[in-house]
Structures are given as structure tokens and as C-alpha cells.
Amino acid sequence: MSENTHLHEEPSYLVDTGKRKGILAWLTTIDHKRIALLYLWSIMVFFIVGGILGETMRTELYKPGQQFYGPQTYNAIFTLHGLIMIFLIVIPGLTVVFGNFVMPIMIGANDVAFPRLNLFTWYLYILGAAIVVVSQFTGDGPPDTGWTFYAPYSTQTPLLPWAIYATAWIQILATPVIGITLLMIIAERTFHIGFFDPALGGDPVLYQHLFWIYSHPAVYIMILPAMGVITEIIPTFCQKQIYGYKAIAISSLAIAGVGYFVWGHHMFTSGMSKEAIWLFSILTFLVAVPSAIKVFNWVATMYKGSIDLKPPLLYAIAFIFLFMIGGFTGLVQGALATDIQVHDTAFIVAHFHYIIFGGVGFAFLGAIHYWYPKMFGRMYSNRIANIAWGFLFAGFNLLYFPQFIIGLEGMPRRYFDYLPQFTTAQQISTWGGYILAIGMIIMIVNLFRKKGEKATANPWGGKTLEWTLPSPPPMENFTTPPVVPEKPYNYD
Amino acid sequence: MVDSEVKHITGYPVYGKVLIVLLVLTILTIVIPSLNLTAATVLIALLLASTKAGIVMTYFMHLKMENLLLRILVIMVLGIYASVILLTFADYVFR
Numbered sequence: 001m002s003e004n005t006h007l008h009e010e011p012s013y014l015v016d017t018g019k020r021k022g023i024l025a026w027l028t029t030i031d032h033k034r035i036a037l038l039y040l041w042s043i044m045v046f047f048i049v050g051g052i053l054g055e056t057m058r059t060e061l062y063k064p065g066q067q068f069y070g071p072q073t074y075n076a077i078f079t080l081h082g083l084i085m086i087f088l089i090v091i092p093g094l095t096v097v098f099g100n101f102v103m104p105i106m107i108g109a110n111d112v113a114f115p116r117l118n119l120f121t122w123y124l125y126i127l128g129a130a131i132v133v134v135s136q137f138t139g140d141g142p143p144d145t146g147w148t149f150y151a152p153y154s155t156q157t158p159l160l161p162w163a164i165y166a167t168a169w170i171q172i173l174a175t176p177v178i179g180i181t182l183l184m185i186i187a188e189r190t191f192h193i194g195f196f197d198p199a200l201g202g203d204p205v206l207y208q209h210l211f212w213i214y215s216h217p218a219v220y221i222m223i224l225p226a227m228g229v230i231t232e233i234i235p236t237f238c239q240k241q242i243y244g245y246k247a248i249a250i251s252s253l254a255i256a257g258v259g260y261f262v263w264g265h266h267m268f269t270s271g272m273s274k275e276a277i278w279l280f281s282i283l284t285f286l287v288a289v290p291s292a293i294k295v296f297n298w299v300a301t302m303y304k305g306s307i308d309l310k311p312p313l314l315y316a317i318a319f320i321f322l323f324m325i326g327g328f329t330g331l332v333q334g335a336l337a338t339d340i341q342v343h344d345t346a347f348i349v350a351h352f353h354y355i356i357f358g359g360v361g362f363a364f365l366g367a368i369h370y371w372y373p374k375m376f377g378r379m380y381s382n383r384i385a386n387i388a389w390g391f392l393f394a395g396f397n398l399l400y401f402p403q404f405i406i407g408l409e410g411m412p413r414r415y416f417d418y419l420p421q422f423t424t425a426q427q428i429s430t431w432g433g434y435i436l437a438i439g440m441i442i443m444i445v446n447l448f449r450k451k452g453e454k455a456t457a458n459p460w461g462g463k464t465l466e467w468t469l470p471s472p473p474p475m476e477n478f479t480t481p482p483v484v485p486e487k488p489y490n491y492d
Numbered sequence: 493m494v495d496s497e498v499k500h501i502t503g504y505p506v507y508g509k510v511l512i513v514l515l516v517l518t519i520l521t522i523v524i525p526s527l528n529l530t531a532a533t534v535l536i537a538l539l540l541a542s543t544k545a546g547i548v549m550t551y552f553m554h555l556k557m558e559n560l561l562l563r564i565l566v567i568m569v570l571g572i573y574a575s576v577i578l579l580t581f582a583d584y585v586f587r
Contacts, residue, residue: 173569173572173573205583209580209583213576213580260572260576261575261576261579264579264583271587272583272587273582273583273584273585273586273587274586275582275583275586276579276582276583276586276587279579279582280579
């Protein structure tokens with residue numbers, strides 16, 4: 001594929017070529033690459049805010065008892081941290097940034113199908129984010145409840161579009177459920193129709209069902225594009241054909257399919273019938289199978305490959321390691337007997353962050369380091385990127401692994417205070433959080449210091465269509481429709 | 493629908509009949525809960541709602557004129573929603 005280049009003299013998408021210039025040109029752009037960057041900047045701002053909130057929580061938990069804010073503030077801060085991180089970053093994150101930037105190019109398109117609608121979604125996203133933040137400061141003060149409030153052209157397409165395709169199915173099928181649930185809450189509060197409130201004859205467990213019918217598939221909305229990114233990075237940095245193309249594509253669809261039916265495993269201790277628990281437990285174990293197929297195929301792709309430990313591959317390997325820990329500990333919760341022991345403990349906090357930050361987060365960072373030369377036309381320092389990765393990997397594990405241990409020992413989650421025997425583990429966690437923050441700062445400075453050398457069209461030796469375009473690509477990508485004569489990842 | 497595809501025009505009499513059927517089913521939806529059929533009420537209400545949604549998709553949303561792949565996709569989605577409802581009731585029926 002890489003021999004079929006599309007290098008031409010069109011100005012890059014970063015240059016204002018229309019009537020409008022500067023920030024106005026960006027705010028009215030319908031180019032998928034610019035819209036991807038609008039999302040990237042927005043997500044980075046939210047991430048910094050959410051990250052600072054998380055670090056204050058770790059500082060508060062450094063010692064037993066109150067340090068510098070009280071329990072009500074702690075509850076409000078972990079709720080806002082969860083809302084920002086889940087709804088404003090990890091659910092949209094990979095799809096809106098890399099799905100927007102890379103996927104149209106990978107399938108040989110000049111833009112997405114509805115470019116104006118694409119821009120409109122960014123405005124909706126910003127509006128929604130503003131409402132989320134403003135709502136924290138209206139009514140009776142901030143809530144303290146916790147966050148629990150596109151198609152492939154052919155089989156020749158790379159595997160990231162398959163992952164995003166599977167994600168799109170979940171988004172379309174699951175999102176209306178949360179919308180309907182919100183309408184039901186409005187009807188209950190406004191017209192006193194009893195859906196969830198026992199005082200009105202409603203059933204609070206029904207709210208839990210409806211919330212998790214959306215929110216568990218939302219976990220797959222987060223992780224499937226991440227898996228797609230890892231599937232792109234590994235063949236490039238091993239210079240080897242992907243092992244099991246069809247198995248990876250089908251497993252994405254299988255995760256999307258089975259993952260839709262496992263929501264009940266969040267409710268094992270909520271008073272569900274034992275028959276329902278039995279069913280949801282089996283379905284939860286089933287969804288581990290396609291995930292394991294992907295991990296096997298990634299490792300098999302690396303086997304006997306020309307492994308080049310550049311930053312994107314380091315993030316991909318870290319993803320596999322952390323995702324496996326998160327995945328296996330997920331099975332502990334998928335089994336009813338062990339779930340009762342660890343439910344609502346710090347074990348859940350550790351499992352969740354190993355999947356969402358260790359999985360989705362590290363894949364996002366891997367994606368930024370992989371497509372950064374294509375997005376901005378510059379290289380970053382590999383050495384500094386490797387150092388940042390080291391801090392992030394070490395900090396992450398120091399931060400979250402102790403939570404597995406104290407969780408098993410009985411440390412409940414979402415608690416402002418704790419017993420003295422948990423102090424050492426909590427302090428290791430807090431130091432891990434600070435090391436993680438240092439890694440983030442090094443990584444951001446390295447990526448955005450504007451000193452990197454100019455990137456060539458294909459700095460990593462990739463085989464997918466985006467590497468046939470100049471770095472950065474021109475406004476409408478291809479001057480002539482690309483012809484794809486061979487399968488993707490053909491390194492033989 | 494793509495421009496090159498054949499355009500289908502459905503006459504007003506068909507839409508009129510569909511409207512009458514939908515109105516009858518709506519009246520039934522309102523009447524059934526007052527008959528005190530206990531647990532069967534929910535099942536009948538779901539069947540009536542599904543039938544109304546099916547008629548709307550078939551005629552008003554032109555699914556009747558669409559190709560087989562699209563129909564299969566719609567049936568698949570309905571199957572997923574049916575499974576979601578079944579799984580939810582695996583809790584409520586046995587609780």
C-alpha cells in the first residue's frame with residue numbers, strides 16, 4: 001500500500017485556504033482533520049481539569065482523617081472527576097479524535113459523509129460539557145452520587161475502521177436507552193409518574209437496569225476503538241502482517257454484540273433474581289472470549305517480528321499488559337461468589353482504572369504518538385517520549401495496583417476516610433498519582449514544544465493509506481481516488 | 493434512498509388504512525390495563541407497541557420497499573431490543 005503514494009503540492013489542512021482566517025476558520029471548519037483537532041484540544045482541557053481533581057483526591061487520601069477538604073466536598077469532587085473523565089473524555093475520546101482524523105483517510109475518502117453534521121456534533125459536545133459543569137453550581141450544590149448518573153468499504157479495509165464500525169453499532173443502539181431513561185426521570189419528577197421512586201410505586205432497580213443497559217455498552221464504546229488503535233500500531237512496529245485479520249475483525253463485532261447483554265453484572269448485589277444473576281454471569285464470561293482472541297492475535301503478530309520499541313509500540317505493549325490485568329480482575333467480578341466479596345471496594349476502582357486508563361488511556365496516548373507526525377507534520381523526541389512513558393507506566397501501577405490489595409482487604413470505595421492499616425497502600429497510591437502527573441507533564445511538553453524535526457510522509461514505515469499522504473495531509477486528502485491493490489498490513 | 497433506485501409512491505388510501513389500524517391499536521393500548529389481566533397486561537402492551545412500531549416502520553418509514561440487507565439489519569436490531577427486554581424480565585419474573 002505504501003508504494004501507492006499520494007504526495008502532492010496542495011497546502012496542508014493546517015493552513016487557512018478559505019475566506020476565513022485564524023480561529024474563525026477553525027470554528028467554522030468542516031474538514032474532518034480540523035474537527036478531530038477541535039475535539040483533541042477540548043478533550044485535553046477536560047483531561048487536565050479531571051486529572052487535577054483526581055490528584056486532589058489522592059492528596060486528601062494521603063493520610064487517614066481530613067487533610068484539606070471535608071467528606072461532602074470529596075463526594076462532589078469524585079462525582080465531577082467521574083463525569084468529566086467518563087462522559088467528556090473516554091466515551092467520545094478515541095472515536096472523535098482518531099476516528100475523525102484517520103478513518104476517512106484509511107478508507108480512501110476525502111471527508112466523512114456529513115461534514116457539517118460532524119462540526120455540529122462538536123458544538124453539541126461543548127454545549128453538553130458546559131451544561132454538565134454549570135449544573136454543578138446550580139440547585140442545592142454539586143451532586144455527590146458518583147458518575148452513575150460509522151461502514152467499511154470492503155474486506156480490504158484496515159482493522160481500526162472495523163473497530164469503529166462495531167463501536168458505531170453500540171452507540172446507535174445503546175445511547176437511546178439513556179435518553180429514554182432521562183425522559184422517564186423528567187416525567188417522574190415533573191408529573192410524579194412512578195418509574196423509579198418507591199414512594200411513587202416505582203422500582204429503583206429498574207433505573208439501575210436502564211442505566212447499565214447504556215453504560216455497560218459504553219465501556220465497549222471506549223475500549224473497541226482502543227483495540228483498533230493497538231491493532232494498527234503493532235504490525236507497523238513489528239513490520240509484520242497482522243496475525244488473524246478476520247478473527248480480529250469478527251471479535252470486534254462479537255464484543256459489540258455480546259457486550260450489549262452483560263449489563264446485569266453491575267447489579268449482582270442490588271437484589272436481582274438469582275436466575276438473572278446466573279444468566280448475566282455466563283454472558284460476562286462469554287465476552288472475555290473475543291477479547292482474549294484479540295490479545296492472542298496481537299502477541300502472535302509480534303512473534304518473530306522486527307520489533308522496534310518506538311513510543312507508540314511501548315504504549316501498545318503497556319496496553320496489553322494493563323488491559324490483561326484489568327480483564328482478568330473483571331472475571332473476579334463476573335463470578336457471583338467473588339463479586340460479593342469485592343463489590344463496592346477499592347478492588348473495583350483498581351479494575352476500572354486498569355481497563356479505562358490502562359486500556360483506553362494508554363491506547364489514546366499510543367494513538368497520539370503514532371499519528372502525531374501525520375497530524376502536525378513534526379516529529380517529537382523519542383527519548384523524552386520513552387522517559388514520559390516510563391513515568392506513566394510506573395506511576396499508573398503504583399497508583400492503582402495497591403487498590404486491588406486494600407480492596408480485597410475490605411477498603412470500601414468512594415470513602416473519604418479509612419482505617420490506619422490502609423495508610424501505607426494509600427500513600428503508595430498517592431505517590432503513584434504524582435509520578436503519573438509528572439509523566440503527563442513530560443509527555444505534553446515533548447509533544448507540543450514545536451521543536452521537532454519535519455516529519456516525512458511515512459516515518460514509521462506504515463502500510464495503511466494515511467501514510468501515502470503528505471504529513472500533514474492536504475485539506476481534502478486525495479486528489480485522485482486511491483486504488484488499493486493489496487491487503488492491509490502486507491509487510492511480506 | 494439513492495437517486496438511481498426506483499422511487500416508490502404509496503397512495504393516500506394505504507396511509508389512511510394504516511392510520512385507522514394505528515388508532516384502533518392505540519385505543520386497545522388504553523383499554524387493556526383497565527381489564528385487570530395482571531401479568532398478561534405487560535405482555536399485551538409490549539405486543540401492541542411492537543405491532544404499532546412495526547407498521548410505522550413498514551409503511552411510513554418505507555421499510556417495505558427497501559432491500560433485503562436493510563430489512564435484515566432492522567430485524568437484527570429488533571432482536572437485540574427483544575433480548576434486552578427478555579434479560580430484564582429474567583430479573584423481574586423470578587424475583
